[in-house]
Amino acid sequence: MALNGCIDLRSDTLTVPTPAMREAMATAEVGDDVFGEDPTVNRLQEMAAEKLGHEAALLVCSGTMGNLTALLAHCERGDAAIVGDRSHVYTHEAGGLAVVGGILPHVVPNQADGSLRLEDIEAAIRPDNAHFATTRVIALENTHNRMGGAYLTPEYTQRVADLARAHGLKLHIDGARIFNAAVAQNVDVKALAQCADSVTFCLSKGLSGPAGSVLCGSRAFIRIAHKRRKVLGGAMRQAGVIAAAGIVALEQMIERLREDHANARALAERIAQIEGLHVALDAVKTNMVYFDLDPDLPFDAAELCRRAAAERVKMLPTGPRRVRAVTHCYVSRQEIIEAAQVIAHLVRHGEAQVANGKLQAY
Ligand code: TLP
Numbered sequence: 001m002a003l004n005g006c007i008d009l010r011s012d013t014l015t016v017p018t019p020a021m022r023e024a025m026a027t028a029e030v031g032d033d034v035f036g037e038d039p040t041v042n043r044l045q046e047m048a049a050e051k052l053g054h055e056a057a058l059l060v061c062s063g064t065m066g067n068l069t070a071l072l073a074h075c076e077r078g079d080a081a082i083v084g085d086r087s088h089v090y091t092h093e094a095g096g097l098a099v100v101g102g103i104l105p106h107v108v109p110n111q112a113d114g115s116l117r118l119e120d121i122e123a124a125i126r127p128d129n130a131h132f133a134t135t136r137v138i139a140l141e142n143t144h145n146r147m148g149g150a151y152l153t154p155e156y157t158q159r160v161a162d163l164a165r166a167h168g169l170k171l172h173i174d175g176a177r178i179f180n181a182a183v184a185q186n187v188d189v190k191a192l193a194q195c196a197d198s199v200t201f202c203l204s205k206g207l208s209g210p211a212g213s214v215l216c217g218s219r220a221f222i223r224i225a226h227k228r229r230k231v232l233g234g235a236m237r238q239a240g241v242i243a244a245a246g247i248v249a250l251e252q253m254i255e256r257l258r259e260d261h262a263n264a265r266a267l268a269e270r271i272a273q274i275e276g277l278h279v280a281l282d283a284v285k286t287n288m289v290y291f292d293l294d295p296d297l298p299f300d301a302a303e304l305c306r307r308a309a310a311e312r313v314k315m316l317p318t319g320p321r322r323v324r325a326v327t328h329c330y331v332s333r334q335e336i337i338e339a340a341q342v343i344a345h346l347v348r349h350g351e352a353q354v355a356n357g358k359l360q361a362y
Pocket of ligand 1: 011013061088202
């Protein structure tokens with residue numbers, strides 16, 4: 001199960017294609033996708049659109065490219081996009097919407113559950129006035145990475161869609177992990193995706209594909225997105241080798257996400273018992289566990305992660321005293337138990353190790 005001999009909890013992006021995916025990739029029928037002639041890409045796009053309840057879909061290189069392609073298709077230069085202050089599109093995509101699109105991010109606070117308050121969204125919508133950038137699109141994220149993998153509900157999403165429509169705006173959903181959101185709530189993914197004007201989801205995270213994301217929307221929207229993808233250099237020719245793995249991902253890897261969610265909970269429960277670490281158990285909703293180091297611990301998150309990596313347990317420091325652990329199909333329950341034991345050992349013995357000069361104090 002382990003990846004490179006490690007229990008790698010840094011991200012679900014670390015997952016590698018499964019044997020069934022590799023087989024499908026090796027035997028995929030391919031063609032030139034720029035001519036629309038890759039049958040495997042076409043099949044994946046049709047499957048994705050059908051699954052999410054949209055008319056059409058477009059394979060893109062990454063989640064980042066999916067979000068940017070969507071925003072470029074919704075906005076002109078100088079338009080504004082309402083985004084969460086902790087959203088991936090705002091904090092972790094190198095400012096692409098501004099750099100490439102000339103799009104102004106209008107930032108509103110993300111709530112603990114990943115949502116944006118409807119009042120905050122409404123207050124951010126600019127009236128038609130020569131002084132203002134024209135508000136064009138609202139972007140949600142489901143599940144919400146920085147808000148601990150929290151999911152948005154169908155009801156909330158519909159309310160934002162209604163608000164967008166009432167103001168003549170578009171709704172985009174960064175659904176990098178939207179299947180995690182659907183499985184966690186036992187709802188059809190359509191209930192989370194259909195009411196938006198555009199939705200991206202990633203094949204290369206919990207679904208274990210090697211690369212690629214899919215952008216879904218209306219036929220008219222996808223026609224524009226196709227052109228924007230070309231501008232970004234994202235037309236990939238014989239992309240069927242990637243799409244073939246994507247098809248297996250959609251067929252085989254969605255339902256099993258439940259296992260990752262149960263493992264995240266099991267890990268969180270164990271971490272909650274370690275003195276010196278804090279985890280909000282209620283906030284663990286899908287495959288992510290964020291935990292904080294007590295201010296009294298004599299080392300910081302980066303040092304804890306360095307030490308854990310030396311014990312073959314990899315995690316990501318996401319703040320000076322905050323750590324993220326993400327579960328996926330290459331981490332078994334037994335490995336979760338082992339990882340928790342390693343973390344507990346390092347935290348309990350960290351103080352002594354600092355005193356002995358074995359551990360670097362922060
Ligand atoms: N997230 C990555 C890192 O970039 C932080 C991760 O390890 O979680 N939307 C969301 C919500 C994401 O979490 C990510 C990737 C993306 C978009 C971008 O996807 P890629 O990496 O395919 O461009």
